[in-house]
């Protein structure tokens with residue numbers, strides 16, 4: 435089957451089977467860009483409410499450029515990988531300053547924006563502007579590696595370069611057809627096929643519009659392709675965190691700019707050695723002095739990038755008026771805690787706290 439036939443089949447399949455996602459109903463590059471950034475590392479069903487809430491709160495570029503960081507963090511809270519939201523705002527500010535507030539249409543100008551790599555620039559230019567720019571995310575890699583029988587690590591080296599070439603050949607072919615918005619539809623058909631049919635395990639080849647052309651299907655190599663890089667084992671880390679209460683106010687602190695979870699809020703905490711269970715010593719280290727009482731609250735598992743974290747949380751009673759002398763620490767009314775954007779593991783503590791006694795995790 436030639437590329438032209440593959441493209442025709444993909445377009446016909448997409449027209450019938452594409453999910454009705456809200457960012458597919460718009461050509462606004464801003465709305466499409468936000469969806470693409472949210473969808474990095476995150477599933478569609480998780481992104482849907484976040485995207486809707488974001489577009490209601492910040493309906494255009496200027497609103498994003500001018501939004502207070504606390505608003506952005508709250509809108510993003512729970513999606514993780516917070517560098518994405520900071521890059522979104524920096525990019526919006528650059529567009530305001532350098533492109534007169536209009537989202538650039540030029541691929542190189544789009545790619546030069548913070549947080550936008552080759553994939554995201556290709557997605558925006560093809561979906562919003564129907565330009566023949568290829569996309570290669572995890573779903574598209576899997577489809578193309580199987581369809582064309584591309585061996586090797588799909589994320590690096592020659593195999594990756596070959597997959598980009600194939601993606602480009604297909605979208606250019608789509609541009610040459612009379613199809614309405616063919617480039618936008620072709621790229622999205624590859625993403626959608628990977629999401630709905632050509633799944634990582636047990637792809638539904640019987641329903642696949644291009645099974646007749648698929649090398650992996652024909653040669654019985656579907657389970658082998660694409661090659662999976664060896665996973666590194668996650669590193670275990672252990673933290674102790676302290677929910678310090680004084681007259682209905684709780685001690686929290688804001689993480690410094692520039693590091694992991696920058697500017698997000700957390701309860702005072704310290705990292706401890708894997709077997710260390712001395713909560714009193716950890717409390718003294720985290721708070722500067724020993725609290726009046728300590729009581730276990732919850733033990734919460736949390737995974738972030740390559741770390742498998744265990745977070746042991748304690749309630750701590752605080753006597754006296756002195757505030758623990760830690761940078762960024764602040765007493766906050768209990769009921770106002772929900773207004774702050776917490777780092778993922780600490781939001782779990784907050785939920786635990788609000789679930790009340792008798793509901794351990």
Ligand code: SF4
Nearest residue numbers: 632639642645648651
């Ligand atoms: S035939 Fe199967 S393996 Fe090949 S592209 Fe279609 S779903 Fe994927």
